[in-house]
Amino acid sequence: MEKEQHTHIVKYKTYVIVLIALLFMTFASVAITSINLGPYTVAGALLLASIKCVLVLLIFMHLKFDNKFYGIMVASVFILLASVIFITFLDYLYR
Amino acid sequence: MNNSAHIDEHRDDEGAKTGMWIFIFTELLLFGGLFIVYSVYRYLNPAAFHLAAEELDTFIGTVNTVILLVSSMTIAMSISAIQYKNKKLTLLLMGITIFLALVFMVNKYFEWSGKIAHGIYPGSPTLMEASQGEILFFGLYYAMTGLHALHIVIGVAFIAYVMRMVVKDEVQHDNFTILENSGLYWHLVDLIWIFLFPLFYLIT
Numbered sequence: 001m002e003k004e005q006h007t008h009i010v011k012y013k014t015y016v017i018v019l020i021a022l023l024f025m026t027f028a029s030v031a032i033t034s035i036n037l038g039p040y041t042v043a044g045a046l047l048l049a050s051i052k053c054v055l056v057l058l059i060f061m062h063l064k065f066d067n068k069f070y071g072i073m074v075a076s077v078f079i080l081l082a083s084v085i086f087i088t089f090l091d092y093l094y095r
Numbered sequence: 096m097n098n099s100a101h102i103d104e105h106r107d108d109e110g111a112k113t114g115m116w117i118f119i120f121t122e123l124l125l126f127g128g129l130f131i132v133y134s135v136y137r138y139l140n141p142a143a144f145h146l147a148a149e150e151l152d153t154f155i156g157t158v159n160t161v162i163l164l165v166s167s168m169t170i171a172m173s174i175s176a177i178q179y180k181n182k183k184l185t186l187l188l189m190g191i192t193i194f195l196a197l198v199f200m201v202n203k204y205f206e207w208s209g210k211i212a213h214g215i216y217p218g219s220p221t222l223m224e225a226s227q228g229e230i231l232f233f234g235l236y237y238a239m240t241g242l243h244a245l246h247i248v249i250g251v252a253f254i255a256y257v258m259r260m261v262v263k264d265e266v267q268h269d270n271f272t273i274l275e276n277s278g279l280y281w282h283l284v285d286l287i288w289i290f291l292f293p294l295f296y297l298i299t
Contacts, residue, residue: 009178010171019168026160026292030153033297045293052289060171061282062275067109070116077120081127088131092138 008065018059025052108272115276119283122246126287129239133294136231143228148298150215151236155206156296159199160288166195167285170254170278180268182261189258192281196251203244207237236295243291246284253277 029048033041058064063071137144173188210233214221217237222230257277260266266274 010175012172012175015168015172015175019164022164023161026157026164029293029297030157033153033293042293042298045297046290049289049293053286056167056282056286056289060167060285061279070113073116073120077123081124084127085131085134088135089138092135 010059010062010065014059018055022052022055106270106272111272112275112279115279119279122283123286126239126242129235129242130290130294133235133239136228136235140226140228140231143226144232145298147225147229147232147236148295150210150213151296152206152209153296155202156292159202160292162195162199162202163285163288166192166199167282169195170281174271174275174278177261177266177271177274178268182264185261185274186258189254189261193251193254193258196247196254200244200247203240239291240295243284243287246287250277250281250284253280 025048029045032044032048037044057074063074169188170192173185173192176184176188210216211219215233216222217234222233254277257266257274260273
């Protein structure tokens, strides 16, 4: 039955732990911006943002518990976006 | 399976959720395009972007990030609550989500009106005297946070609509795909903000 898709109930505690991790990374990214690390600042802030993004996708958006097919589709869209960014910069760097 | 009561009910939960995800992909590509524009202009005008970003208040940005993250958790929890057949808690959690969204919008209002009071808005005389890079930064700032704020408003309307369905028992422990979909939409709004925040507020 279709209802089997919904039998998994995520515990409240899981959400609270994820939120604490997300908040921690938010404050960490504010902290690394206030100390000057040059080019690594942007990289660090974006890396933390990406980890936060994955956490939200996997737990809050249930990709971890859902049909694998959703996860594959989401990954494809992000790969598409990353390739477009990459190709755009190839153009700007070497024109 | 005891399913006779649903025999004439036309429902496709997987289909509804897949449709929501496909819609979310179009949204990701929409904002993705804007992020590409942002990154190219920032690459071309690094100094001006640094200078312009100093105008933004990191504190308000951080507060709004925290607000969105917490609201994302409450809407996610409301799905667990409906599965546990706890209608009251579901409504409470959805209500908190909407409340936090409104607080976010109030902060945004003060932030934008502060900028506008300083004469920084698209096409303003003050901004027109600034460098090309700063004009681009604030153009992107208003366009991207504005489009994001529009999504917040739509998200609030969507969640409010689903709340009404929960009240009327149209959404229940065995039929809550629309609640999940409103949650997915709300997490999308959160995801976009996760990237907007470091790109606009955390440039040093």
